[in-house]
Amino acid sequence: MTIPARLPRFRGTLHDPRTATVVGRLLGIAVLLCFLTGLISHYLQEPPALFSGHLPTRPVSGYRVTQGLHIVSGIAAVPLLLVKLWTVYPQLFQWPPVRSVAHALERLSIAVLVAGTLLELFIGLLNTVQWYPWPFGFRQVHWALAWVITGSLLIHLGVKAPTIGRHWRRHARPLPVPGGTDGTDRTAPDGSDADADADADRRALMWGLAAAVGAVTLVTAGQSVTPLKDLALLSPRDPDAGPQGLPVNRTAHAAGISRAAVRNWRLYVGGPRPYELTLRQLRAMPQHSVELPIACVEGWSKSAHWEGVRIRDLLARAGVEDGARLRVVSLETRGGYGVTEMDSAYTRDGLTLLALRLNGQVLSPDHGYPARVIAPDRPGVLQTKWVTRLEVLA
Known part of the structure; x- marks a missing residue:
């Protein structure tokens, strides 16, 4: 089907599956760490009867570490998620928007995943400053959203497993440059090798992303990581103030x-x-x-x-x-x-x-x-x- 003239055409080398896979791996680590430490926090606050009498009291700083990791990984996920969305947003303009029932279900699961993750991170950040401008209970919604995100993420990974597998390794051959016509022409308009250009651009993006994640971690983690407390310029709490x-x-x-x-x-x-x-x-x-x-x-x-x-x-x-x-x-x-x-x-x-x-x-x-x-x-x-x-x- 012919693409309508009103839709934009994307020719950037980083809106490709390889970049999405590389960023997605890092985002997945942050989300997994945030989810697991969130489970620990929830079950320590509301332990099931099965755990009665067996809750851990050692190490004495266990909750300090796990909850600190929960907040740090949640904050680190923000720039990772933004870059991940940037790499894939051209797919919003693909035509036709829905090709089959399976494709419609796939896009619906992605919509739930993105919306749920954005909301989860947003209300989590506001919780760190104890601001609750919503009519619902934070902890209950935060807990429920975690499971919605996990379910939709598993569906997304299942659907995208073949694509992720092709682009997981560093030297995997990327798909055609956006705007290209087939998988054999890997020459950019100026005559240079498109694969080499994409690799260079990807490395630059990843270094910039690493700097962003490192920066937001350094200026916020000091509220729980004592050696970093003097750098905690954006932490909602100063652990020495009070x-x-x-x-x-x-x-x-x-x-x-x-x-x-x-x-x-x-x-x-x-x-x-x-x-x-x-x-x-x-x-x-x-x-x-x-x-x-x-x-x-x-x-x-x-x-x-x-x-x-x-x-x-x-x-x-x-x-x-x-x-x-x-x-x-x-x-x-x-x-x-x-x-x-x-x-x-x-x-x-x-x-x-x-x-x-x-x-x-x-x-x-x-x-x-x-x-x-x-x-x-x-x-x-x-x-x-x-x-x-x-x-x-x-």
Whole structure:
């Protein structure tokens, strides 16, 4: 069928399958890393019953590493995705737009893949700065989109497997130059070898892409990668900025913590022998010190020195067997994590504290005064602040 005159003709040497395959490999690595670390984050926040009692508490910085990689790989995927779309966008103008039912389904899967990936990266970036200008819950949609993208990507890879296979190796012969007439004429209009010109252009593109990915990584990763913190010009968080040398996601005021609630504070611990403690009584119990990171889902993290009472000691005093699951209740009246659950793997770990002090000082109101949870290898949103109740779960 004759191509309508109104459609553009693309003669660039980089709008070809070889370039799309090379960039797609790198994008695939970033997406896979982002997906796997996202799975870890989701299952640590909402562990299936199958994992009960077996959640990892070592290494203590495990979540700090995986969530840092999640954010870094997500940000790195942005320039990779833009370049990938640039290499293939001329296919939007192919004629006829749909050649068969199978071709229509293929194009539909690509549309879902592109739209889903763009939306996933967009809302993920806004989450790092805690800006939610949409009416839906971020975490639920982010999770669902991850599976939509994965499914559409698998379909795309299955359909494009022959093309990807032909152009996977460096020395594979490319398809005709866009605008050419067949696969034998590899001469550019000026008489030069089109293959050599395309290889040179491709190398230049890849060096530029590497520089872009490296730049966005260097200026953002410092919020979780300590050696890069002085270069973190575009990071939404400075890990050194905040009361007591630690950032704060949500202040006491934002959480609705009243002075009266803190003034009359008591800690209730449930169990066969439930009891209550005042802050003075809690401070009189044996205190322990740990060095643990606080690692938030937005990607920032920092290690700090914590002092307080072991959760397992509080439970033992209530007659609770070692390794009980807990419901942790906060004083906060605003926010999505006022009530959380703690797996038995954490409660029996000697590093899990009801912390009273941070970096040698009494907890500030914004860091959870009078008491907060700190546990190894646990998402920051579950390190509950302003704790007032520890309730044993069956």
